[in-house]
Structure formats: structure tokens, C-alpha cells
Amino acid sequence: MTAIYLFYDNKNTSIPSSGKDFRLYNLFCKTGGGSWNDEGKEFVFNRKLDADKLSLFIPDLPIVKVGYNAPGFLGIKGFFGRPWLDDAVSNYFSDEWLEKLEAELHARKYSPNTIKRYIYYNRSICQWLKKPPNLISNDDVKNYLAYRERRDNQSAASLNLALSAIKFFFCNVLGSDVIREQKRPKQDKRLPVVLSKEEIKRILGRVKNTKHRLLLMLVYSSGLRVGEVVSLKKQDIDLDRKSIIIISGKGRKDRYTITSDKVIETLKDYYERYEIKDWLFPGQPESRHLHIRSAQHIFEKAVKRAGIEKDASIHCLRHSFATHLLESGIEIRYIQNLLGHTSVRTTERYTHVARRKVLAITSPLDTII
Numbered sequence: 379m380t381a382i383y384l385f386y387d388n389k390n391t392s393i394p395s396s397g398k399d400f401r402l403y404n405l406f407c408k409t410g411g412g413s414w415n416d417e418g419k420e421f422v423f424n425r426k427l428d429a430d431k432l433s434l435f436i437p438d439l440p441i442v443k444v445g446y447n448a449p450g451f452l453g454i455k456g457f458f459g460r461p462w463l464d465d466a467v468s469n470y471f472s473d474e475w476l477e478k479l480e481a482e483l484h485a486r487k488y489s490p491n492t493i494k495r496y497i498y499y500n501r502s503i504c505q506w507l508k509k510p511p512n513l514i515s516n517d518d519v520k521n522y523l524a525y526r527e528r529r530d531n532q533s534a535a536s537l538n539l540a541l542s543a544i545k546f547f548f549c550n551v552l553g554s555d556v557i558r559e560q561k562r563p564k565q566d567k568r569l570p571v572v573l574s575k576e577e578i579k580r581i582l583g584r585v586k587n588t589k590h591r592l593l594l595m596l597v598y599s600s601g602l603r604v605g606e607v608v609s610l611k612k613q614d615i616d617l618d619r620k621s622i623i624i625i626s627g628k629g630r631k632d633r634y635t636i637t638s639d640k641v642i643e644t645l646k647d648y649y650e651r652y653e654i655k656d657w658l659f660p661g662q663p664e665s666r667h668l669h670i671r672s673a674q675h676i677f678e679k680a681v682k683r684a685g686i687e688k689d690a691s692i693h694c695l696r697h698s699f700a701t702h703l704l705e706s707g708i709e710i711r712y713i714q715n716l717l718g719h720t721s722v723r724t725t726e727r728y729t730h731v732a733r734r735k736v737l738a739i740t741s742p743l744d745t746i747i
Contacts, residue, residue: 382441390665393421422663470504475511475551482550489630499543511547516557519544523563534563570697571690572731578698584683588651590676592644593659593668596622597692599638601699601717603628604692608668610658612649617642624718633718700725704732 385392479500483493503522504511523540526532532540541562548554573581578598585591597607606624614623620642624633648654659668677692688694696717703713714725 384441390663391423393423422666470508470510471501472510475500475547478551479547482546487630489626495539496543496546499540500547503540503544512552512554514556516560519557519560527563537563569731570701570727571688571694572701573686573688573690573694573698575702577684577686577688578695580684581677581680581686585676585680588644588648589659590680592641592648593673594677594680594692594695595641595644596637598695598699599641600635601696602635603696604670604673608659608661608670608673610667611656612654612658615645615658617645628718631718631720633715635716635718697728697731700728701732704728 382393385394476497479497480493483496488496500511503514503519506522506525507514507518509518519541523537526540527537541560545557545560548557582591582594585594593607596602596610597604600622602622602624610622614625615637616622620637620639622635622637624635626632654660657664657667659673660666661668661672674692677690677695681688681690700713700717703716704710710722710725710729713728714722717725719725
């Protein structure tokens with residue numbers, strides 16, 4: 379690490395790092411305390427740190443202060459721990475290109491997460507090729523995608539995201555169609571992993587922590603994405619109507635979904651035991667919601683304790699919600715609305731795993747033995 383970057387986000391300060399450096403951690407604690415966020419690979423403080431005071435404890439490294447609205451904020455912050463850790467502002471993808479890309483993305487109201495990913499992929503291809511973007515050809519893009527597939531065995535969805543990011547830059551910043559003919563990777567046609575009701579019951583039964591159990595119950599009872607459940611606020615849940623409003627879900631769309639009587643009962647107990655004011659699942663610090671990785675870890679531990687050997691992620695609870703509704707006879711259009719799918723074709727994939735009618739079919743073996 380050649381410098382320490384302080385990122386000011388409202389009242390908070392974060393310090394990205396390539397890993398939990400205990401020497402730095404102990405020094406940061408002397409400035410007033412903080413916590414390590416393993417998902418974001420950063421130290422988080424719920425106040426603005428005094429850079430001058432911090433420099434007294436760490437005289438050998440320069441302190442760089444970056445405001446939230448500073449040019450390149452998302453781009454720089456997203457690249458700590460990457461191969462160019464000590465070269466955060468690459469000569470191959472200059473500040474000028476970065477500012478133009480950010481301006482185009484913000485003007486189209488792209489989400490912060492999409493902005494960060496688009497910046498990441500455009501920086502990455504320039505760094506890998508060691509070329510500025512205006513010298514990149516269609517063959518370069520093809521070779522870059524092939525490299526990512528070979529090195530990381532990336533899925534078709536990840537490769538498509540990388541290609542979308544690069545095409546956005548070329549079309550909207552460079553004004554070039556040089557990579558127009560680049561074919562998109564063929565999407566995998568895999569069926570979603572679905573848990574049985576008995577398996578979900580076993581998983582929930584292994585979670586004793588009220589907060590953790592409630593989180594998993596909400597994902598399954600309402601068909602939520604993990605990013606949606608961790609960012610729920612108390613006012614998003616209508617206890618009387620047993621409904622939840624999802625604000626700015628995928629595609630920046632709001633939607634209503636259902637929840638269960640069991641969840642409502644658990645929520646009432648949860649409100650009595652914990653002083654919930656804003657985030658339903660506060661993180662560290664409490665001014666932020668629980669991190670997605672923390673929610674995933676909760677599910678992974680529960681699955682392991684339940685002895686379930688399926689390759690299941692927390693998203694399987696959402697798959698199970700949709701499949702079990704189909705098996706109970708709910709019309710697919712209603713399920714589409716509850717899940718927030720733009721097209722019913724996306725929802726139709728659950729018909730391939732729903733077993734309501736399939737289970738009634740008799741195997742031909744039983745007719746001859």
C-alpha cells in the first residue's frame with residue numbers, strides 16, 4: 379500500500395485495504411475505534427476521521443482524503459485489493475475517461491452498484507491489454523473475455539455484464555461502434571436449485587438467533603432477493619395488510635409482495651426485543667444496513683448445520699418461494715408480479731421444476747412389476 383485513502387460518505391469514513399492489516403487496524407482503533415468489513419475489504423468508522431491526527435500515528439504513509447462527490451470516487455474505491463492496488467489511477471484509463479464515463483452513467487440514473495461494475499470492467503480491460511480505450515479493437519475485447527473465462531471460469535452472465543460495460547463506454551463515451559459485431563456469450567440454461575418445504579423447515583430450525591431467523595423467513599415468505607431483504611426498513615412492512623413494499627428493486631422498480639402470519643408474529647416480537655428505528659437489519663455501523671455477504675453467510679451456516687448437500691445459496695429461498703406457489707396452483711402472472719419480473723418468460727422457468735402435475739405421473743416400471 380503506497381497511501382491511505384479516506385473516503386467520506388455523509389457522516390462516515392471508510393478506508394479500503396487489500397486485507398485486514400492488523401497493524402493498521404490497531405492504529406485506527408487509537409483514533410476512536412472502527413470495524414473491519416470483510417465483504418467491502420475496508421475499515422468503517424461511523425464518523426469523519428481527522429486526517430491530521432491519523433498521520434501522527436502513521437507518518438510513513440501519505441493520507442489522501444476523497445469526498446463522496448469527488449471525480450472518480452466510485453472508480454478508485456472499487457479497485458483496492460485489485461491487481462492495480464498500487465496504481466489506482468491507471469495511465470491506460472485516465473481521469474478524463476473516468477469522469478466522462480461516470481457522467482454518462484449518472485445522467486442515465488444507473489445504480490451505484492452498476493456504475494462501480496462498469497468502471498471496473500473498463501479499467502480492467504485497459505490494464506490487461508496495457509492500452510488506452512481508444513486503441514482497443516474488437517479482437518482485443520474477444521481476447522479479454524476469453525481470458526476472464528479461462529482464468530476465473532466466469533459464467534455467461536458475468537461475461538455479458540463485462541461486454542455490456544465495455545460496449546456502453548465505446549458507444550456513449552468514445553462514440554465508436556468498433557465492437558458492435560462482438561457476439562454475446564451464450565447464456566447457460568440451468569434450472570434453479572429449489573429446496574423442499576421440509577428442507578427449508580430444517581434450515582430455519584437450525585437458526586436460533588432471532589434476527590438471522592427472521593431474515594431467512596422473510597426471503598422465503600416474500601420471494602426477496604438478498605439485496606432487497608438486507609435493505610428493508612421498518613416502514614416498508616405493513617403489519618396489518620401483511621405486505622412489504624420493495625423500494626427501487628432490480629431495474630429501479632418498486633413493487634409490493636406478500637409475507638406470512640409467522641413473519642408478522644416474529645416481527646412483533648423482534649420490535650419488542652430490539653430498538654428498530656430505520657434499517658430492519660442494521661449492520662456495523664448501525665447507520666448502514668447489514669451487508670449482503672453477512673446474510674449469505676447466515677444462510678450457508680444454516681444449510682451446513684441442517685446437513686443439506688444441495689449446492690444452495692440464499693437465492694434458492696426465492697426460487698423455492700416461486701416454485702412452491704406454482705405447485706399450490708397460484709397463477710404465474712401473480713407470481714411474476716410478486717417477484718418483480720419484467721417478463722413472464724423469466725417466471726416460466728419455474729414451471730420446469732414445479733412438480734404439482736409431474737408427481738401424479740406413474741412411472742412405467744410400476745406398471746410391469
